[in-house]
Amino acid sequence: MPVLGADMDEGTVLEWMVKPGDEVHKGDVIAVVDTAKSAIEVESFSTGTIEQLVVGVGETVPVGTVLALITEPGGERAKPARAAPAAARTPRELAEPEPTAPAGPAPHPVSPVIRHRAHELGIDLAAVHGTGRAGAVTRADVERAAVALHQVPEQPAAPSPAAPAPRHPRSRPEAEPRAGRARVTPRARRIAAELGVDLAAVTGTGPAGAVREADIRQAAGAGTPAPAAAASAARSAAERNQSMRQAIARLMARSKREIPHYYVTNTADMTQSMSWLHDRNRELEVSQRLVPAALLLKAAALAARQVAELNGYWVDGAFRPAEAVHLGVAISLRGGGLLTPAIHDVASLELGDLMARMRDLVARARSGRLRGSELTDATITVTNLGDQGVESVYGVIYPPQVALVGFGRITERPVAAGGLVGARPVVTTTLAADHRATDGYTGARYLTAMSDLLQRPEEL
């Protein structure tokens, strides 16, 4: 169970995207884990073959617990899939019984895109006959298999994530997939969870009695959630709010307890940026247009690259600079709470790409589909409260980061320039920084660098 944020102690496996015998590559999403804040897609730390899923769906385990075993290519020993970065725990896999050899033909090499498509369609790649070069499975093979619907994945019927069944991982072998139990497509499983349908009570009408989406919808009652299911969903939203509040409380209290914050503030003239943006957007379709926040984020990232003492982590009494600028972006969720997922390597992104990433990230943050790496990789965070109409924001640093950049609203103000007073768009920028890592002088250099960058928007 990886640490998906400094405030996480334990997590619940909501869904496995892989099964024993599947080939995975580093970075592939292999599971969905529920934390206090949201459901998060967990990526594999290594490349190899899934040997065993150690923690079952619905189980809650502390961070550092081995979730699955992966055999690396050429390796003989199974390795734990993504141990916690700071884990000093005894690997539990040594005490685990040897897993039985996975059934089914060995999987052919499959590209991540095809694998993703297969997952979407609920197709077991191991059972797909490849027609590509060297027997490789092609997209057409996968889609053909989906149409035929004869290849339902060999997955056990898992308890619905709502089922309160936290077990000790050691009891897992008894809960291994049982033959003869109804099979469920991943899509059906997800819909069952959304609608609050108990999978065990659903009769499958697919091949070999597999449970399909239609069966779930029927069980839920003519495609609409039953009142009871709706009520329980609402309750879990309230619970989510409460647990998120507590997670934020813990982390922010820790920040203010441990980090001696200092603050600097500046006013950046946005005349050049706004006029450049306006000219650029005039020629573009709505979907291609930029919002001012894209310029602000890019400037914040480039300035962090220039003033590298603010980009990194305070760990074990010393500052560790980060190689790239992964910009954490505070995103408020409808209904309360916030998440600060990272956009990777912002300093090297084109503005159009950055804009697309921002839109994607906000949409996924609000729908609960962020990836683990997005929640752990931020090297400096930005909060932009300008849309809420405030002039400035003095942030609280996300430990172990050492700085947080704040933007207020871009608004017209009387500004004196060359002995004349004129109305110009300006934005108040603030920096909260860790005084253990840097001094006010460094913070001042950062804000000045950012302001300078915003005067040359064409170079952003």
Added chain:
Amino acid sequence: MTPDLAEAAIKEALGQVTPGADTTAIDADADLRDTLELDSLDFLRFVEILSERTDERIDEDDYPQLATMSSAVKFLAGRASR
């Protein structure tokens, strides 16, 4: 486009941007961004959907006219009758 159709399109677009929000009881003269707590990305998405729905090009210079329900209805209805 009739004002009724324009209003329906606006409400549908708002509904997509803010799932779960009640778009039926929006005050005609209230600021949409404030009422629905739309940030700049939400507003851009709103404009995008509205533009697709109504097949109208909506430029940045037109944004102020989308501030409230009544001004937005007037804007869209006026557009299509040209």
